[in-house]
Amino acid sequence: MSILNEISENLQKGKAKVVKELVEKAVSDGIAATDILNEGLIAGMNVVGEKFKNNEVYVPEVLIAARAMNMGSQVLKPLLVAQGVKATGKVCIGTVQGDLHDIGKNLVKMMMEGKGLEVIDLGTDVSPETYVNTAIEQGCQVICCSALLTTTMGVMADVVKAAEAAGIRDKVKIMIGGAPVTDDYRAQIGADAYTSDAASAADMAIKLCAGV
Amino acid sequence: MAKIWTPAERAKTALTLGKPDEIPTFELDFFLWEELFGISREDPLLEHDQSCKLSLAEIEKRSYDLADKYARVYGSGTAYDIGGAAISGDPEKDSRPGLDYYIIPVYSPGWWEPDYPVTKFFRKRLREHFGDTRLFGCHGDGTYSIPSGTDMYGFAYRIADEPEEVIAQAERMAYEAVERNKRQHQAGVDVMLLCDDYCYNSGPFLSPEMFDTFITPFLTKICKESREDGLYVIKHTDGNIMPIIDSLVSAGPHALHSLDPMAGVDIREVKRLYGDKVALCGNVHCAALQTGTDDEVRHSAEYCLTYGGEGGGYIFATSNVPFKGMPPHRYDMILDIWRKMRRYN
Numbered sequence A: 001m002s003i004l005n006e007i008s009e010n011l012q013k014g015k016a017k018v019v020k021e022l023v024e025k026a027v028s029d030g031i032a033a034t035d036i037l038n039e040g041l042i043a044g045m046n047v048v049g050e051k052f053k054n055n056e057v058y059v060p061e062v063l064i065a066a067r068a069m070n071m072g073s074q075v076l077k078p079l080l081v082a083q084g085v086k087a088t089g090k091v092c093i094g095t096v097q098g099d100l101h102d103i104g105k106n107l108v109k110m111m112m113e114g115k116g117l118e119v120i121d122l123g124t125d126v127s128p129e130t131y132v133n134t135a136i137e138q139g140c141q142v143i144c145c146s147a148l149l150t151t152t153m154g155v156m157a158d159v160v161k162a163a164e165a166a167g168i169r170d171k172v173k174i175m176i177g178g179a180p181v182t183d184d185y186r187a188q189i190g191a192d193a194y195t196s197d198a199a200s201a202a203d204m205a206i207k208l209c210a211g212v
Numbered sequence B: 001m002a003k004i005w006t007p008a009e010r011a012k013t014a015l016t017l018g019k020p021d022e023i024p025t026f027e028l029d030f031f032l033w034e035e036l037f038g039i040s041r042e043d044p045l046l047e048h049d050q051s052c053k054l055s056l057a058e059i060e061k062r063s064y065d066l067a068d069k070y071a072r073v074y075g076s077g078t079a080y081d082i083g084g085a086a087i088s089g090d091p092e093k094d095s096r097p098g099l100d101y102y103i104i105p106v107y108s109p110g111w112w113e114p115d116y117p118v119t120k121f122f123r124k125r126l127r128e129h130f131g132d133t134r135l136f137g138c139h140g141d142g143t144y145s146i147p148s149g150t151d152m153y154g155f156a157y158r159i160a161d162e163p164e165e166v167i168a169q170a171e172r173m174a175y176e177a178v179e180r181n182k183r184q185h186q187a188g189v190d191v192m193l194l195c196d197d198y199c200y201n202s203g204p205f206l207s208p209e210m211f212d213t214f215i216t217p218f219l220t221k222i223c224k225e226s227r228e229d230g231l232y233v234i235k236h237t238d239g240n241i242m243p244i245i246d247s248l249v250s251a252g253p254h255a256l257h258s259l260d261p262m263a264g265v266d267i268r269e270v271k272r273l274y275g276d277k278v279a280l281c282g283n284v285h286c287a288a289l290q291t292g293t294d295d296e297v298r299h300s301a302e303y304c305l306t307y308g309g310e311g312g313g314y315i316f317a318t319s320n321v322p323f324k325g326m327p328p329h330r331y332d333m334i335l336d337i338w339r340k341m342r343r344y345n
Helices: A001-012 A016-030 A035-055 A057-082 A102-113 A128-138 A155-165 A182-189 A197-208 B007-015 B034-038 B056-074 B117-130 B151-159 B163-186 B207-215 B214-226 B240-248 B266-276 B284-293 B294-308 B328-341
Strands: A090-095 A116-123 A142-146 A171-175 B103-105 B136-138 B191-194 B233-235 B255-258 B281-282
Touching: A001 A016, A001 A057, A001 B151, A016 A057, A035 A057, A035 A102, A035 A197, A057 A102, A057 B034, A057 B151, A090 A102, A090 A128, A090 A197, A102 A116, A102 A142, A102 B151, A116 B007, A128 A142, A128 A155, A142 A155, A142 A197, A155 A182, A171 A182, A171 B233, B007 B136, B034 B056, B034 B191, B056 B103, B056 B117, B103 B284, B136 B266, B163 B207, B163 B214, B163 B240, B163 B255, B191 B214, B207 B214, B207 B240, B214 B233, B214 B240, B240 B255, B240 B266, B266 B294, B284 B294, B284 B328, B294 B328
Parallel strands: A090 A116, A090 A142, A142 A171, B103 B136, B136 B191, B191 B233, B233 B255, B255 B281
Antiparallel strands: none
16 A cells, blocks of 8 residues: 555544654655645545545544644645645635534534635634625635524625625635525525535535636 | 323323323423513523522512413413413413423523522422423433534544543433432422434434444433433434434433434334334424425424324424524414314324
């Protein structure tokens, strides 16, 4: 088994220390940091994401895989920065104003980072203005809004309106998700994408960042 | 001569898989007091940090007033049948009957402390209103629920890094819950509502294997010892329970609550698979109550009464609780349907 496969396999099992050691070894063996990232770490997280989507693994397994990914990424980060390698896209994410639930939002963030996206986490109770201002200031391609409550999902419509008012609607895509949210609701408020689970959200964000 | 059932007898019969003369109803909690009855269940002066400023006589008076309001909201009469604090002053609201719950959620300030004076006075007065005709219920869980966003990482890492510690903590939590529940039983509670959530709409937080390691043995202990103590046990969790439903049933609660249709749980199917092993509560679609059409609400309530109620072992309820923001007329609508369909032929 190649060392990149080993990294992927151990990441899927959540073996953080082993992943870190393998990444360090791969670097010292002269393997390019981008290859280690894409064919080792991200490849491993992609498998975890697919299994999560199919209910073959559950949240704790995803979280410990993500921890292993972070350990490996820390080794690669200075090398990637030095090489001028950029993330595959940049998104900002938060739970909408009036809503303090962040479990779903955190899962989506984790899956997106696992896909190599740069994710700005705005936390919970995020106002429409904060989403929009962050997207402008940080150059985000996608705004991601999460809500758990039927009483707060209406804020998602305000985010769309705020993006229109700020004149960035043609530059930024808006994704929505959360237990009460549906694709019909997405169409109703004029958002760009709705996904029903964290792994699909990460796939969608990659597509939106790539302009697909 | 036909037997005359009390609401408590109907609830007990349903919880033990029997078929009473009619389908009972209750909710884990109810948050539309002001909207439907024009009265508040809040009394800040009865909270721990305030009640110490009151004389015992004042605490007794206020606790009795609160119990009168509970009797008004959860009983079957109007505000005028009770009078005093139960009267809102709005004739339309005062003249509507109460919710007629067969199990009453008893959440007076400090309810978790059976020896707190408010708890004692409140429950004494409530029993004076209802005698043994209604069951009293309160929270009684002691298992791991889905952790909040910030705690989720730490919990997952602990499961991976120190599973023995996680199990040891689960044992302590279950032991404490059992002891708490026994004290609640002595203080007049009949039904423990185990409300730790385990599932998202997509499925459980833990894998079925992890669930059987970190939850099932301890849920079983709480159910078993509570039952042995003479309590009834209703296990609630939101979300899609189907991947872990065997474990939930095997833990031995009298009933499962929520049966969340928003997560795809179909009461007809659950009844078919498990109706001879565990009673069922809930499944009336809360999202439809909030944002659906009248037809969707009607269909959900009728579906639950038809398929959940078949053969007994069912208590009519929403799939969560009537929460703030739910249109009150929608909740009234399902209660009307229940009144029309509750009788077994």
